[in-house]
């Protein structure tokens with residue numbers, strides 16, 4: 157089975173749109189997402205534009221701040237603290253990567269837990285690892301992986317999940333979320349010995365290492381579910397752009413062995429912004445319930 161991330165993403169956005177309408181009817185205002193974009197990185201500008209567009213589509217209000225690359229860390233921190241106090245702001249997203257002169261972790265940790273819709277702060281990561289400890293907003297891409305598994309009725313409890321990659325944005329949080337759902341989890345990274353042998357034992361493989369077609373057919377147990385988070389540019393002279401996107405998994409070879417697999421593009425990618433919308437609605441609901 158090819159898991160259709162675009163369809164699942166669309167389904168989630170439709171659910172969020174309905175949830176936002178109910179929220180507006182109840183409270184008389186829309187959930188608000190504050191986005192802070194610093195510098196000129198073209199990819200960051202593209203991502204933020206897509207996030208603002210998604211907000212407009214589901215009815216979430218956008219509060220957008222754009223700052224030049226020379227902005228100091230103290231200035232950004234002051235802006236985040238002001239946004240944190242605003243009652244019309246229910247979620248705050250500081251687009252990463254930040255300019256080199258800023259300490260990213262310090263800035264992200266300024267976002268209060270209840271408004272951290274990206275789920276990037278250290279508190280969120282810590283809580284993900286504690287069974288029974290609730291987080292309002294789990295990080296978007298890892299949560300997207302879980303949604304893809306759950307909405308396709310993949311049994312997580314009791315399964316052996318192998319996660320390739322241990323970044324704080326994808327690998328580590330997705331591993332913790334699988335563990336919290338009672339999977340037995342192996343995390344592999346660049347120093348892992350005999351990595352292929354670990355992957356061969358997996359019922360669920362999550363690949364998040366950023367290496368094109370690293371996971372080959374001989375590494376996959378027949379019937380395993382493969383979620384490919386990787387997004388890699390490879391040269392392609394037949395394309396006008398001169399490149400195409402491929403995942404961390406050799407999709408064409410693995411698809412006939414795996415029980416289910418996500419393509420790249422069109423797998424995990426569409427889930428990330430959908431989960432950001434869902435997180436913003438959740439954050440607004442949680443904040444309004446306590447106030």
Ligand code: NAP
Pocket residue numbers: 297320321322323324325326327344345346347348351364365366367385386387388424425428
């Ligand atoms: P990252 O911060 O660079 O982390 C990569 C991880 O992979 C590290 O833990 C690294 O191990 C491990 N790794 C690298 N090479 C390896 C190898 N040869 N064997 C085993 N492990 C290896 O990357 P990231 O931010 O987690 O992103 C991973 C991929 O997901 C990228 O392709 C990125 O573009 C993609 N991504 C997609 C989405 C989306 O679709 N929405 C969102 C985020 C990221 P060490 O820790 O030992 O260095």
